[in-house]
Amino acid sequence: MMPYYKFDYFGFDFSLVIAFVIGIGFGFALERGGFGNARILAAQFYFTNMRVLKVMFSAIVTAMIGLFYFAWIGWLDLSLIYIGDTYLVPQIVGGFILGVGFTIGGYCPGTSFVSASTGRKDGIVFILGILFGIFVFGEIFPLIEDFYYSTNLGRATLPDALGLPYGMVVFLVVLMAIGAFALAGWGEKVMSKKNWSRC
Amino acid sequence: MSTQKTYEPKPYSNPYLVGVGLGLVLLAAFLIMGRGLGASGAASTLVAVGIEKVAPEHAANNNFYKEYLGDGTTNPLKDWLVFEVLGVIVGGFLSGTFAHRINFTTEKGPNVTNKQRLIYAFIGGTIMGIGAKLARGCTSGLALTGGAVLSLGGWLFMLAVFAGAYAVAYFIRRQWL
Numbered sequence: 001m002m003p004y005y006k007f008d009y010f011g012f013d014f015s016l017v018i019a020f021v022i023g024i025g026f027g028f029a030l031e032r033g034g035f036g037n038a039r040i041l042a043a044q045f046y047f048t049n050m051r052v053l054k055v056m057f058s059a060i061v062t063a064m065i066g067l068f069y070f071a072w073i074g075w076l077d078l079s080l081i082y083i084g085d086t087y088l089v090p091q092i093v094g095g096f097i098l099g100v101g102f103t104i105g106g107y108c109p110g111t112s113f114v115s116a117s118t119g120r121k122d123g124i125v126f127i128l129g130i131l132f133g134i135f136v137f138g139e140i141f142p143l144i145e146d147f148y149y150s151t152n153l154g155r156a157t158l159p160d161a162l163g164l165p166y167g168m169v170v171f172l173v174v175l176m177a178i179g180a181f182a183l184a185g186w187g188e189k190v191m192s193k194k195n196w197s198r199c
Numbered sequence: 200m201s202t203q204k205t206y207e208p209k210p211y212s213n214p215y216l217v218g219v220g221l222g223l224v225l226l227a228a229f230l231i232m233g234r235g236l237g238a239s240g241a242a243s244t245l246v247a248v249g250i251e252k253v254a255p256e257h258a259a260n261n262n263f264y265k266e267y268l269g270d271g272t273t274n275p276l277k278d279w280l281v282f283e284v285l286g287v288i289v290g291g292f293l294s295g296t297f298a299h300r301i302n303f304t305t306e307k308g309p310n311v312t313n314k315q316r317l318i319y320a321f322i323g324g325t326i327m328g329i330g331a332k333l334a335r336g337c338t339s340g341l342a343l344t345g346g347a348v349l350s351l352g353g354w355l356f357m358l359a360v361f362a363g364a365y366a367v368a369y370f371i372r373r374q375w376l
Contacts, residue, residue, distance in 0.1 A: 003233030016282040018231055023286020024293070025224035026236055026339075031294035032220070034211035038306040038320075042375040045368040054214035055221060056343060062222025063347035067229055082234040084335060084345065086352030091341070094334025095356040098327050099363020104371055105323015106306065108338040109331060110238035112324070113284055114291030119303040121313075122320040129324020130239070134246045136325065137332040141263035148333065156351035169349055181215075 002076040027114050036114040038106030038122055045103050047191035050184035057177040068170050088151035105129060209298040225347055234279075235344025239337040241284035242328070243267050248275055263332075308375040319374055330363075 001007050005015055033055045034040040043049035070076035102108055107115055107126045115123025141148070159169045211217075228235055247267035251258040258264040268275050295301045307316035331337040334356050336345070342360060345353015 002230045004231050006233045015232060015279060016277065019279045019282035020286040020289075022224060022228050022231075022236070023283035023288075024290035025227070025286075026221070026283070027287035027290025027292075028294040029217055029221040029224055029290075030287070031291040031298075031300070032212040033214060033217035036291055036295060036300070039308070039375065040211070045364045046372065046376060051211075051214045055218040056338075056346075058215050058218025059222035059225060059343060060346040062219045063225040063229065063235075064349065066222070066226035067347065070230060076230065080233050081229055081348055083348050083350050084341070084352065086350065086355075087335065088352070088355070091334045091352045091356045092359045094330045094332070095341075095359025096363035096366075097330030098334060098337065099330075099360040099365075100367050101323045101325070101327030101330055101363075102338075102360065103323070103364045103367050104374075105320050105327055106375075107320075107324070108238070108327065109242060110236075110287060110337065110339040113238065113287045114295075115306070117288040117292040118295035119301050121303070121305045122307065122316055125317045126320040126324040126327075127242070129321040129326075130242050130328040130331075131246055131324075132321075133325035133328020133330075134239075134243050134332055135250070135328075137329045138246060138250065138261060138263045141261060144333075145262065153351065158349040158351055158354060161351045166349070173349070 002070060003080055006077070006080045026110070027117070030111055030114045031118060035111040036118045036120065036123070038115065038120070038126075041108075041111060042103065042106050047187045050188055053180060053184050057180055061174055061177045064170055064173060068167065083155050083157065086153040086156040087149070088153055090148055090150060101133075206299040208300045208302070221343075222347070225343065229347075232279075235340065235347065236283065237280045237336065237340035237344070238284060238287070239328070239331040240267075240280040240340060241278070243332065244275055244278050244281055308373070310376070311374050316374065319371070334359075 004010070030036065034051055040049060040051055044052035067076065067078065067081065071078040105126050107123060109130055112123045112126045112130065116127055159166045162169065225236055244267045247258065247264040250264050251268055258268065292301070305313045305316050307313065334341060336356070338360065341353050342357040346357055
């Protein structure tokens, strides 16, 4: 039965080998997508290049359908897949702050590692910024601890929140992704003609 | 006949193809490990270990650092995400090498200097570090992984990331355009 690790097919030490191999695949894919380059990533936020959205949603849809399929044929115990608890307000506020940092800095944590490993100085400096930011967060943590643990909804999922069956939500996400891909293609055409620096 | 090869950087791959590849890597993590991908967690472990080395008492009195230091029976760096991120660095380097995209340079728009860009990068990184920790994850761990498992927090986080990014895009367009 999958997930193999949860059924003790191998131990913790070997899981680190798997972590390294999966990480290689992750880093390889990010670099192939152009995500080691801050200009490609930032272009998403000016609608001139929607690669971030295209890669992200096609990855989510692929993995989501894969999970659904392996659970459906009975090879996978879906309840053993880790889903972090939802902390409604801190996660929305944190996401907004992270988004601001994304446009200003040009990377997110995963892509900055790829950027640094392919020689980008701004990627290296960005990583130093992340480490400093985490340090700042750690130092102010005692002051914001109550907020950090507020609005805990537990292991909340979209099917729970919407009151729809799992398979129906999978289907809706696929539809939404196809819509987003169509919009992205259209947006790129329109926005690449516009000269933003004159706005 | 010319014997000299030119190593022009190859164009980036088709985004949908990359997305499916990335999705299969993520799926492999789910099926083998029962968990998804991540990135910022490894940076947190690194910071917590650093604080513990410099000021062990200070680290022990802080619940945030403590979470990444464990119970002291194992080395905190012997961590799944730390090894995954080491792989990310190697994988990015390999892909960049094959496509001749390794370049010691600074990525920026034409209207800012390298120094300005690096200052932006540091400030952006700092803001992102704070945001990622408040949200309990980043684009990899929450948006991508949480998105695929249909986590409510993951999807709301993803929308908030796009909202934050687009909200400030206009004000810092000089850096990129």
